[in-house]
Amino acid sequence: xxxxxxxxxxxxxxGRAGLVTFITAGDPDHETCARILSGLPAAGADxxxxxxxxxxxxxxxxxxxxxxxxxxxxxxxxxxxxxxxxDFRKSDNATPIVLMGYFNPISAYASASGGVDGFLAxxxxxxxxxxxxxxxxxxxxxxxxLPAIKAGVNFIRLATPTTDDxxxxxxxxxxxxxxxxxxxxxxxxxxxxxxxxxxxxVARIKRHTDLPVGVGFGIRDGKRAAEIARVADAAVVGSALxxxxxxxxxxxxxxxxxxxxxxxxxxxxxRAARR
Amino acid sequence: MTALNSYxxxxxxxxxxxxxxxxxxxxxLMPLILDLEKHYTAAKADPSFKAEMDYFxxxxxxxxxxxxxxxxxxxxxxxxxxxxxxxxxxxxxxxKINNCIGQILLAKRMGxxxxxxxxxxxxxxxxxxxxxxxxxxxxxxxxxxxxIARQQPNVFRMKLLGAEVRSVVSGSRTLKDAMNEAMRDxxxxxxxxxxxxxxxxxxxxxxxxxxxFQSVIGEETRAQIxxxxxxxxxxxxACIGGGSNAMGLFHPFLDxxxxxxxxxxxxxxxxxxxxxxxxxxxxxxxxxxxxxxxLLQDADGQIxxxxxxxxxxxxxxxxxxxxxLHDVGRVQYVSATDKEALEAFxxxxxxxxxxxxxxxxxxxxxxxxxxxxxxxxxxMVVCLxxxxxxxxxxxxxxxxxxx
Numbered sequence: 298x299x300x301x302x303x304x305x306x307x308x309x310x311x312g313r314a315g316l317v318t319f320i321t322a323g324d325p326d327h328e329t330c331a332r333i334l335s336g337l338p339a340a341g342a343d344x345x346x347x348x349x350x351x352x353x354x355x356x357x358x359x360x361x362x363x364x365x366x367x368x369x370x371x372x373x374x375x376x377x378x379x380x381x382x383x384d385f386r387k388s389d390n391a392t393p394i395v396l397m398g399y400f401n402p403i404s405a406y407a408s409a410s411g412g413v414d415g416f417l418a419x420x421x422x423x424x425x426x427x428x429x430x431x432x433x434x435x436x437x438x439x440x441x442x443l444p445a446i447k448a449g450v451n452f453i454r455l456a457t458p459t460t461d462d463x464x465x466x467x468x469x470x471x472x473x474x475x476x477x478x479x480x481x482x483x484x485x486x487x488x489x490x491x492x493x494x495x496x497x498x499v500a501r502i503k504r505h506t507d508l509p510v511g512v513g514f515g516i517r518d519g520k521r522a523a524e525i526a527r528v529a530d531a532a533v534v535g536s537a538l539x540x541x542x543x544x545x546x547x548x549x550x551x552x553x554x555x556x557x558x559x560x561x562x563x564x565x566x567x568r569a570a571r572r
Numbered sequence: 573m574t575a576l577n578s579y580x581x582x583x584x585x586x587x588x589x590x591x592x593x594x595x596x597x598x599x600x601l602m603p604l605i606l607d608l609e610k611h612y613t614a615a616k617a618d619p620s621f622k623a624e625m626d627y628f629x630x631x632x633x634x635x636x637x638x639x640x641x642x643x644x645x646x647x648x649x650x651x652x653x654x655x656x657x658x659x660x661x662x663x664x665x666x667x668k669i670n671n672c673i674g675q676i677l678l679a680k681r682m683g684x685x686x687x688x689x690x691x692x693x694x695x696x697x698x699x700x701x702x703x704x705x706x707x708x709x710x711x712x713x714x715x716x717x718x719x720i721a722r723q724q725p726n727v728f729r730m731k732l733l734g735a736e737v738r739s740v741v742s743g744s745r746t747l748k749d750a751m752n753e754a755m756r757d758x759x760x761x762x763x764x765x766x767x768x769x770x771x772x773x774x775x776x777x778x779x780x781x782x783x784x785f786q787s788v789i790g791e792e793t794r795a796q797i798x799x800x801x802x803x804x805x806x807x808x809x810a811c812i813g814g815g816s817n818a819m820g821l822f823h824p825f826l827d828x829x830x831x832x833x834x835x836x837x838x839x840x841x842x843x844x845x846x847x848x849x850x851x852x853x854x855x856x857x858x859x860x861x862x863x864x865x866x867l868l869q870d871a872d873g874q875i876x877x878x879x880x881x882x883x884x885x886x887x888x889x890x891x892x893x894x895x896x897l898h899d900v901g902r903v904q905y906v907s908a909t910d911k912e913a914l915e916a917f918x919x920x921x922x923x924x925x926x927x928x929x930x931x932x933x934x935x936x937x938x939x940x941x942x943x944x945x946x947x948x949x950x951x952m953v954v955c956l957x958x959x960x961x962x963x964x965x966x967x968x969x970x971x972x973x974x975x
Contacts, residue, residue, distance in 0.1 A: 355755045403873070432598060432859065434599055457598075457599050479599070479600065483760040484760060
């Protein structure tokens, strides 16, 4: 059982939804990001998504684009991202870490490491549990998804409102760990749909799979996170968190403390949602 | 890909040209891409679609475009007999309109009610705004802030045509960033929006359908040169950014092994400097904007900025079919610098009375290099992909002239 599977099994046993937090690796710089990372579990993050910085994040809104540029400006890379994971694992061997990003940085890493198997081995050794690669749909499964499954790394797929019942089985076929339901057709940081629509979508997906379903896009505060936590297995928060980094920098605050304060609010809300 | 009985059989059913191409898009777009492919396959089999294309090509675009013997230039260079395929005489002044007619007819068939596009030099933006106006659909064109500054005439043209031009301020603020922003719009408005991609790039089936719509260039050239010379040309030359005018000219000739084919990338300050747009000469394979192709990138897989005096060639990638033709060696990919293109721009204007687009001037720069060494019976066709009116401010600036 992978760390992700174990974590969702535990959450189910506790009878609550999980909080999945997204941050961009190396944002705003390597050292501060390492502090954020190590503070996330205690603040209430059940699963950590670590964004791999990329110059051209085509599915991301302005907040995460800016986070990518901050990180890249301070020397972030996939290699440095794996360093962050390795350091995190020295003190936390339970919280799942999922790398999230675009295929090109992985492809470049693979070229320099004897192929995707080299990348997967390095990622697994560093302590990575799963991958979300935005621009690898099921049609391109042999690029990374199938090798990842073989290497024992979960490949987490996105489903969206445009993924209809006819297509859903293809999306679910090689998905493991959990399914990430993107609750609107749009980019990260966009407005959220109403909870009823999300509940209906989750119910539709659940008719096709026993995998846990995490729901993201448009969750900005504890209230909204709690609403999602009532209808899904996890609430995923990203843009609102990385905005805290920019806000802290603008106000001269500590980005780590400012970001983790929001994680605490979200974590408390998710834990209280079904009581 | 099976044994190369033909260079014209690609892509395979998954959109691959050899190891290039594919469908590297977010899940939100995937159902739409599959739907587009379905509709395109149906359209190709429907005689009324071709009839409609033919009608608009003839009466709206002004096709066929002439194949013109550039006698003064040929004599000046003293070698090959040079013909211009005059795509700059098309409505809107470039080859871009060919593809836009095809795509908007597809959009109509799919019931889409909103058009978006990216543009670099503004030629594709103008062509898209034009067909959107003609078919009564609202249109948003994404254009990098840097390109907006250097292509003011085209920005105003698009606005006159009723399009909204959205300035893109992310990244390098040029064509690749405009494409990122268009894809973000598309993902957000997938239910009603058709994305008219301007070049032979993007996720399958775009590289194929743009090629098919542009192939009219090569098909006409074939018939015209047979009529004028009674034989096929010895060589073809075209400039290449994403590569749509080049692919349109080349594709009908790929299996004619005696026709040498050369494509000219933008070398900017030189391919050994860090300011160029030569994806094949200096890039490595990677994945961007929905396809695997040669990309300008660093060792970490971060996309680096392209540079060219020509906004239309200022892109860090290239169409996947070109990447494959490069790999298998069927097409020879060369380059021309900003400086060489500027010289060709001026020479063509003075000798032929034709002001070429800076993009096309890259092809002419290569012609200037090779034509003098070729025999007089060597027939060379160069694609004059666009007219240069849009570039006069850029050229004046480069020549130190205040307008």
